[in-house]
Amino acid sequence: MQIKIHNLSKVYSENRGLLQVDLEVEKGELIAVIGHNGAGKSTLLNILASWLHPDSGQVLVDGINLRNRLSVVRKIGFVPETPNLFDFFSVEYNLQLFARLFQVPFNRIEEILKEVDLLPFRNNKIRVLSKGLKQRVSIARALLADPSVLLFDEPTSGIDFEMTKEIYRLLKGYHALGKTIIFTSHRPEEIKTLATRIIVLHQGYLVFDGSPLKYFQSAIHEKLYL
Amino acid sequence: MIIRNILILTLNDLAISFKNKTIYLILFIPFFVFFSLELVDSKNTEIKNINIGLIQKEIYAPDILQAITTGAGVFTVYHVASEDEGRKWLKEKKIDGLLLKSEKDQNSLVLVVLKKEALITLSIVESFAALQKAVEGNSINWISDIKPLQEEGIQKQTLPTWILMLVLLVSFIIMPAQVAEEKEKKLLLALLQTPMREIEWLIAKLLLGMILILVAVLSLHLMGRFNFENAISYAAFMAVGSFCFSSYGIFLGFLCRNQASARTLGVIFYLPHLLPSALSDFSQKLTAIAPFLPSYLFYEPVKSILLDDGRITNLFWEWTYLLLVGLLTFFFAHLLMKKRWLM
Numbered sequence: 317m318q319i320k321i322h323n324l325s326k327v328y329s330e331n332r333g334l335l336q337v338d339l340e341v342e343k344g345e346l347i348a349v350i351g352h353n354g355a356g357k358s359t360l361l362n363i364l365a366s367w368l369h370p371d372s373g374q375v376l377v378d379g380i381n382l383r384n385r386l387s388v389v390r391k392i393g394f395v396p397e398t399p400n401l402f403d404f405f406s407v408e409y410n411l412q413l414f415a416r417l418f419q420v421p422f423n424r425i426e427e428i429l430k431e432v433d434l435l436p437f438r439n440n441k442i443r444v445l446s447k448g449l450k451q452r453v454s455i456a457r458a459l460l461a462d463p464s465v466l467l468f469d470e471p472t473s474g475i476d477f478e479m480t481k482e483i484y485r486l487l488k489g490y491h492a493l494g495k496t497i498i499f500t501s502h503r504p505e506e507i508k509t510l511a512t513r514i515i516v517l518h519q520g521y522l523v524f525d526g527s528p529l530k531y532f533q534s535a536i537h538e539k540l541y542l
Numbered sequence: 543m544i545i546r547n548i549l550i551l552t553l554n555d556l557a558i559s560f561k562n563k564t565i566y567l568i569l570f571i572p573f574f575v576f577f578s579l580e581l582v583d584s585k586n587t588e589i590k591n592i593n594i595g596l597i598q599k600e601i602y603a604p605d606i607l608q609a610i611t612t613g614a615g616v617f618t619v620y621h622v623a624s625e626d627e628g629r630k631w632l633k634e635k636k637i638d639g640l641l642l643k644s645e646k647d648q649n650s651l652v653l654v655v656l657k658k659e660a661l662i663t664l665s666i667v668e669s670f671a672a673l674q675k676a677v678e679g680n681s682i683n684w685i686s687d688i689k690p691l692q693e694e695g696i697q698k699q700t701l702p703t704w705i706l707m708l709v710l711l712v713s714f715i716i717m718p719a720q721v722a723e724e725k726e727k728k729l730l731l732a733l734l735q736t737p738m739r740e741i742e743w744l745i746a747k748l749l750l751g752m753i754l755i756l757v758a759v760l761s762l763h764l765m766g767r768f769n770f771e772n773a774i775s776y777a778a779f780m781a782v783g784s785f786c787f788s789s790y791g792i793f794l795g796f797l798c799r800n801q802a803s804a805r806t807l808g809v810i811f812y813l814p815h816l817l818p819s820a821l822s823d824f825s826q827k828l829t830a831i832a833p834f835l836p837s838y839l840f841y842e843p844v845k846s847i848l849l850d851d852g853r854i855t856n857l858f859w860e861w862t863y864l865l866l867v868g869l870l871t872f873f874f875a876h877l878l879m880k881k882r883w884l885m
Contacts, residue, residue, distance in 0.1 A: 392735075
């Protein structure tokens with residue numbers, strides 16, 4: 317068991333968030349977390365990425381409590397929906413900064429730039445890049461410490477078809493390498509193409525957990541998308 | 543249609559200014575300036591009791607001495623052992639003025655004050671003139687000369703005020719906005735996904751604030767060619783002051799969700815810290831309020847070091863206070879960061 321979530325809750329003032337979620341994730345799974353806006357998808361990922369502290373419950377990653385941030389931070393890479401990069405600096409500068417903080421050698425940057433096909437853009441300032449390219453820089457940064465768990469919040473939101481295909485290629489590639497991937501999505505075709513397991517959140521509660529086949533035959537899918 | 547759209551957009555802009563709290567700033571600035579001016583233009587300044595120092599062994603003209611000591615409650619007379627002690631009392635603000643016998647004329651006096659251009663100096667001179675008129679009618683002025691302790695030019699005398707402005711500008715305007723920007727753009731959260739500790743980020747920000755303050759103050763000294771004698775005391779006090787205010791600014795940044803709020807909050811803190819301290823020389827009421835502010839406990843020692851040969855060893859209370867404020871705000875900033883407050 318790589319990730320164990322027990323009785324996890326995070327309630328916002330407007331009655332949104334996550335309520336008593338229990339979940340277990342095996343190593344190498346590719347999980348799609350779906351649900352309406354405000355269902356708690358991003359909250360779940362934000363908690364796993366240590367962006368948010370839960371109100372109650374606990375998360376264990378490889379047996380280590382998430383509250384022990386410094387011990388689990390190298391195990392989890394997070395790609396948020398809106399890339400949060402230092403806009404005034406170049407792609408390379410951004411990666412170098414985080415490589416220094418992760419204490420990984422600079423030749424790792426070369427490898428990653430090649431992997432995510434960003435070598436031609438290495439000297440470009442972040443602010444001049446398209447959203448798709450920024451998203452790839454964000455992915456590159458998340459991969460710097462070679463984490464075993466990758467979290468993607470709406471990875472293809474607001475990006476064009478070509479870039480979306482590129483992101484799918486990267487997700488499949490990292491899944492093939494044995495990494496555990498959890499992503500949130502609104503797109504049925506994305507879920508169908510990529511996921512090995514689907515989790516549905518509704519008003520903060522986990523209402524479905526199963527294979528894509530079971531999900532697409534279920535009433536929940538019809539309720540959500542049809 | 544055009545007018546309608548303009549109105550819609552204007553209302554939208556106003557709604558945004560409410561949302562990002564700019565409107566509070568617009569209301570706060572005139573209110574605060576008015577309030578400060580009310581204190582400066584206090585109507586009863588002339589009836590304030592004046593503490594005047596006389597040298598014990600000095601032989602003053604008997605009629606002047608009698609008039610001062612029985613001066614209808616205007617003067618409280620303090621006897622000092624020597625001129626040096628009198629000057630020391632003046633610097634410590636135990637007395638408002640020191641009277642010496644004039645060397646040119648036995649029947650007139652030399653008034654030693656802290657600053658020639660201060661309200662209190664004017665008040666002393668006016669009180670003497672009124673007293674003299676009551677005793678003698680019109681005759682030659684008892685005070686034949688006024689000597690300020692601070693002999694430097696007006697530029698150097700205003701230097702502490704400019705330094706205070708720079709320090710507060712960096713601390714309350716630049717630092718909170720910088721912290722809020724990193725929160726707003728989720729850059730801080732990105733950094734927290736590395737093995738970096740919260741305290742490391744805070745110390746880095748603190749150093750940034752201190753460096754910015756140091757560069758600003760040094761530039762001012764270099765451009766104005768202002769030298770300073772007590773370099774060690776000055777540097778040590780600037781280090782403590784910049785620590786205190788940078789930490790304060792970082793803490794304010796943590797109270798805001800975005801840059802616009804941080805700027806508003808910064809100005810709200812900037813003016814009440816700047817005006818009472820910088821205007822304390824002109825208002826007795828502000829002098830009474832100002833000592834509660836960390837800015838005053840920074841401004842007065844800087845003034846003392848730059849203009850009155852003050853030393854950090856004599857300013858124990860001031861630097862301890864600033865250090866405590868800095869440590870306290872640093873602690874709260876760390877607490878808010880740990881809680882991912884408004885991130």
